[in-house]
Amino acid sequence: MNSLNAEELIRELIERTAGEVGIIIWELKPKKEFTDEELSIILELEINDVRKALFALYEIGLAEYRRKRDDDTGWIEYYWKINYDRQKEVLKRELLKAKKKLEEKIEDESLKMYYICQNGCIKVSYEQAMELNFICPKCGGVLEYLDSSIAIEKIKEEIKKIEEVISNL
Numbered sequence: 252m253n254s255l256n257a258e259e260l261i262r263e264l265i266e267r268t269a270g271e272v273g274i275i276i277w278e279l280k281p282k283k284e285f286t287d288e289e290l291s292i293i294l295e296l297e298i299n300d301v302r303k304a305l306f307a308l309y310e311i312g313l314a315e316y317r318r319k320r321d322d323d324t325g326w327i328e329y330y331w332k333i334n335y336d337r338q339k340e341v342l343k344r345e346l347l348k349a350k351k352k353l354e355e356k357i358e359d360e361s362l363k364m365y366y367i368c369q370n371g372c373i374k375v376s377y378e379q380a381m382e383l384n385f386i387c388p389k390c391g392g393v394l395e396y397l398d399s400s401i402a403i404e405k406i407k408e409e410i411k412k413i414e415e416v417i418s419n420l
Contacts, residue, residue, distance in 0.1 A: 261341070269305075269307035270307070273308055276290065279293075279294070286329060286330055314332065343417055349413060354410065360406070364377040367397045368393075369392045370387065370390050
């Protein structure tokens with residue numbers, strides 16, 4: 252997350268949640284409402300792929316829709332709008348979620364003792380290591396004490412980076 256700007260972060264978020272189709276839709280920057288069918292035709296993509304990406308954008312708050320029944324067919328059509336003005340708000344919310352998860356990880360790493368296979372197969376709690384007689388169930392290697400202090404410091408650095416990004420939004 253080294254000095255990424257808001258645009259790079261929003262692209263990363265969209266790609267992670269809505270995939271490549273989500274990025275294509277985001278970068279299209281439609282000015283007015285559109286249907287998933289219109290977008291599918293314009294982009295020459297399968298309508299299900301477009302719908303999936305639009306609903307993913309909706310889930311994170313970057314798209315909204317309204318439903319309207321088509322008078323001719325009786326089918327319900329979805330009219331979509333991309334919320335470019337909400338990108339900072341969405342980014343902040345997602346970054347705060349990531350920060351919270353990291354803080355929980357620090358707490359977990361601080362409260363528990365972990366053991367790791369000497370061959371890197373598994374990481375287990377002290378209780379699990381006891382049950383396994385300090386032997387890796389995958390390779391038979393020895394489970395050794397894992398000093399979590401380095402991992403905790405790295406997590407704290409990540410939290411600091413997130414706080415920096417949030418303050419610059």
